Amino acid sequence: MAKPYLHALSSARRFGGQPEDYMDIHNLMDSSKSAIPDNRHRALTHNSWFIGSILERIFGATFVNSAGQTVSVRDVAEQHVLEDFGGRFIPTAQDYLQEIEYQDWMNGQGTPPSRAKIEAATTREFIPFDKD
Numbered sequence: 001m002a003k004p005y006l007h008a009l010s011s012a013r014r015f016g017g018q019p020e021d022y023m024d025i026h027n028l029m030d031s032s033k034s035a036i037p038d039n040r041h042r043a044l045t046h047n048s049w050f051i052g053s054i055l056e057r058i059f060g061a062t063f064v065n066s067a068g069q070t071v072s073v074r075d076v077a078e079q080h081v082l083e084d085f086g087g088r089f090i091p092t093a094q095d096y097l098q099e100i101e102y103q104d105w106m107n108g109q110g111t112p113p114s115r116a117k118i119e120a121a122t123t124r125e126f127i128p129f130d131k132d
Contacts, residue, residue: 004030007080014079017065025059029059043096046084050093051077 006076008019011026029050032041043081044050051074059073081090104110 007083008018010083011076011079015058015065015071016067016069017071018067021065021071022076025055025073026080028055028058029077029080042091046081047091047093047096051081051090078094 004023005019006024006050007029008022011022012019015022025104029045032040032044035041035044055073055077061074062070062072065071082088103112105112105115
């Protein structure tokens with residue numbers, strides 16, 4: 001599935017209520033696309049840690065949908081991830097993180113790529129515009 005609304009439609013079919021009941025959950029789960037516009041964005045939100053530790057802190061363990069039914073936030077989020085992975089699995093955060101090559105800046109030594117770009121831009125010599 002490509003868009004949060006499609007996930008919300010699926011949630012409404014499964015759990016009852018209207019797609020709008022589920023949009024906030026699905027929008028948050030796919031919000032990481034604004035930082036990484038390919039499927040690597042899933043490393044941030046499509047894992048068991050995010051579902052159980054973050055989503056439930058934000059939305060609570062359950063909510064009542066527009067049909068008056070109590071729905072588990074975890075169930076909605078797990079459905080989202082399963083749909084994105086063909087119903088095969090829900091990755092852990094470790095599944096993603098173990099694939100990242102360790103860098104010295106992660107231990108406070110050196111500079112991450114984003115900071116290196118900032119430093120390079122600020123060290124350029126400023127030449128004021130001459131009005132003459």
